Amino acid sequence: MSDKEIVAEMRADISDVRDRFLTQVNIRRLVLKADSFPVFSEQKIITSKRRNKWIVIYKADKKSDLKASEFKFILVCTASFLDGVHAFMVTKPYPDFKRDWGLAHFSPHFFARYRLRFHVDKTGMDLKKHFFRKNHSFFCDFQKDTAQRVITPGRRMFGTSEQGVALGIIRSAYAISFKTFITSDMLRGDQVEHFPWVESNRHTVTDSFKTMRVLKALWPFKKKNPFKR
Secondary structure, X not given: OOHXXXXXXXXXXXXXXXXXXXXXXXXXXXXXXXXXXXXXXXOEEEEOOOOOEEEEEEEEOOHHHHHHHHHOEEEEEEEEXXXXXXXXXXXXXXXXXXXXXXXXXXXXXXXXXXXXXXXXXXXXXXXXXXXXXXXXXXXXXXXXXXXXXXXXXXXXXXXXXXXXXXXXXXXXXXXXXXXXXXXXXXHHOOOOOOHHHHHHOOOOOOOHHHHOOOHHHHXXXXXXXXXXX
């Protein structure tokens, strides 16, 4: 499938996945009963009507987030290919992204490297759930020549998150493909050419789901909005 086809498949799934998740998790209770923030829901594996498996997490940074709950979902769709299970997260994949939907692609090799370097004793979907619970947001930019904003497939990119740095390339006009994940200490090697700039932005992380505000229009509630009373 092309990235454009993957985006179309995910768009067709999104409302169904959201509604199924809400039948399993009481978001309102989670937020109102929270003693501290941010607060995360239990991770759920949701199988859509189209038989796609999604990892879905809800996050709230404050109680008032209930009023904007459409924007607070961490959404990761998984798909099996010949080389294993790949993951696709709804996000803004590169600077100056203008489309309404974008993807970050994570290969099986990416998760193998993460498991090895962070000593995570999990495999399969449990490993992916563990990764996205800790690394659900990425600040993405070009690895070098940052003044040149040309979007070219194959151009080297990076994405900083809570635990480290993902390295990859622009995959298409719709997506970035992350190939491996390294610790912050490894940045002092040759894998990232502009270490000082990357390090200074390591904690400047933008929540991926907040960049996709168009989702509000794409997720019409079939019934009364369950978040509001």
